[in-house]
Amino acid sequence: MGDNPRPSLAIMTEPNGMIPPDEAAVSPPDDEMDEVSGLLREWNAGERPLTPGQGNDVGSFQSSLTSVTSSILHGVVGEGQRVYAAYGKEEYGLPMDDQELDRMDLCHTKYFSLLKQRRFLSPISENPQRILDLGCGTGIWCVEVADDYPGAQVVGVDIAPTQPQWVPPNCSFELDDIEQTWTWRADSADFIFSRDLILSIRNFPRLIDQAYRHLKPGGWIEFQCHTGLLQCDDGTLRDDSTFRHWANLTKTACERYGTPVDDPTRFKEWFEQRGFECVTEEVYKMPCTPWAKDKRLKLIGAWEQHNLMNHLEGLTMRLFQKSLGWTEDEILVISALLRKELRDLGVHAYWPYYVVYGRKPMRP
DSSP: OOSOOOOOHHHHSOTTSOOOOSSSOOOOOHHHHHHHHHHHHHHHHSOOSSOTTTTOOOHHHHHHOTTSOHHHHHOEEOGGGOEEOOOSSSOOSSOOSHHHHHHHHHHHHHHHHHTTSOSOOOOOOSSOSEEEEETOTTSHHHHHHHHHOTTSEEEEEESSOOOOSSOOTTEEEEEOOTTSOOOSOTTOEEEEEEEOOTTTOSOHHHHHHHHHHHEEEEEEEEEEEEOSOOEESSSOSOTTSHHHHHHHHHHHHHHHHTOOTTGGGGHHHHHHHHTOEEEEEEEEEEESSTTOSSHHHHHHHHHHHHHHHHHHHHHHHHHHHHHHOOOHHHHHHHHHHHHHHTTOTTOOEEEEEEEEEEEOOSOO
16 A cells, blocks of 8 residues: 555546445345344343433533643544544544544443443452543443442543543542553552553553552453454455455554554553463454344444444544545545445454453562
């Protein structure tokens, strides 16, 4: 792809400039779509801890951070007229507006199902005193863990004040940049957790080093993150497909942005190098569409298909413009082409989702 893997709009559109008709995309059979719709209805009818969009009021920050500038509290308008975080040394690649917060809450539910109704895999003690969530996003994980462990103080940290106002009394949030030097007391946390810090962290080894120093001896660390390394085991994903092309472009763009998509594949190595013991790596296959036969995986695939279909521009607008020099029109065109392919359930693509956890030794 060279130094600037930028397509010509003439290649991606018909001679009249219109997006080509949906010839390659294959609509799933009606019975498959009925099954997926039924699964989504079942989920919507069930108990959901936080409805997407609920509890995103930043009012709790307004009173405690009166000296913080408006741009930090409310973000700044950037690429694609989306709102982005304005706090932190480095630019975060994704928006922080309501649309993105809804996406993050949906992803939370998706990951919870992927891990078979578990929020984390680390075998932490029954009575942890202090739990940190690095890059907590909407705060939904913190709220649920605070309910599960009422004796623990659960602290979520993020560069955007997008957490709910009404939370359990043992749950709190801090506005901070976790890539800077931490100000918490060393050896103070029983469990440090992070999820989906893709497009966020430029130096994972340094982050892991800080986590090591702030964990109590015997405390646990766990990183969860999907990679952008698109996979397919049966050859149904063509090398010349828009999906494969988009994934390769995303990989290149993330490398230039300083946030490689394959960083999660090195979590285990970095944990062990820092001195963590009992390091365990588990890799899950997360379907990109509802192609799987298994009911649970089909629902997960439906959520991921919704994630991609409805949020492609948010996922790529800043990244492709800043790293690849693309125009907004070029991004809109490739997004439209990719949406067509995402309707084809004959393509069995998936993302590898990494869960890596380890324990700080009782004695250094």
